[in-house]
Amino acid sequence: MQLFIGGACAGKRDLVASRFPEAVWLKMGEGADLSGWRDRLAPGRCLVISGWLDWLAGALVDDAGGADDPDDDRLRARLDAELAAMVEVERRGHGEIVLILSEVGRGIVPLEPADRRLRDLAGWLGQDAAARAEAVWYVRHGLARCLTVT
Numbered sequence: 001m002q003l004f005i006g007g008a009c010a011g012k013r014d015l016v017a018s019r020f021p022e023a024v025w026l027k028m029g030e031g032a033d034l035s036g037w038r039d040r041l042a043p044g045r046c047l048v049i050s051g052w053l054d055w056l057a058g059a060l061v062d063d064a065g066g067a068d069d070p071d072d073d074r075l076r077a078r079l080d081a082e083l084a085a086m087v088e089v090e091r092r093g094h095g096e097i098v099l100i101l102s103e104v105g106r107g108i109v110p111l112e113p114a115d116r117r118l119r120d121l122a123g124w125l126g127q128d129a130a131a132r133a134e135a136v137w138y139v140r141h142g143l144a145r146c147l148t149v150t
Contacts, residue, residue, distance in 0.1 A: 001087055003133040004144065005101045005126055011142030012100050013050065020046045020098060029054020034082055041095040050100040056121050060114065072121060080128045087132050099133070101126050 004012045016023070024040050029051035041047045059075060086097045105123045110116050130136045130148070137144040 001083075001090055001097045001099065001129075001133045002135045002137065003099045003101065003126075003129050004137045004139055005103050005130075006139035007103050007106065010103075010139045012102075012139045015137075015139055015142060015144055016048055016098055016100055020048060022046065023048045023098065025050065027051035027054075029058065034059075034078065035085075037082075037086065037097070038089070041089060041097065043094055046096040046098060048098045048100065052099070052125060053102045053104065053118070053122055056125065057118055060118060060121070072117065072124075075121060076124050076128070079125055083128055083132050099129055101129060103138075 004016055006012050023046040025048045026037055026040055027050050028034075028036075034055070037047060037049055056075075089095070090097050102122065103126065104119050105126075110119060133148075135149045136147040138147050
């Protein structure tokens, strides 16, 4: 699994599209189920998954306790389980996965608790994805720097 992370309009999508021109794309924020990636992955195929911030925002609203539910650990564990499944499926040769994540932690800390929670969850998702990824690319101004390769 590869991870491309960077701020808004940093050039992540264009860079990934140029490196993986034959990839199938899945945008999580468009009502996609967390495990919906499984249906799109196939041997010899690259699957690019974006829209994580929108998916997280929706998950916070759909969460059983609503946006005020303080149990972020449950959502983080759910996301981490999916990341682990992605790595395992890829390890078995069932395709290649590329994640595109938005970096939202470098700006001003939001005043609203729900916005801070979204920012925190996005940061934890980035950490968990980076810990599992074979390569992590930080993208800024359309340029990518490899931060790690395992």
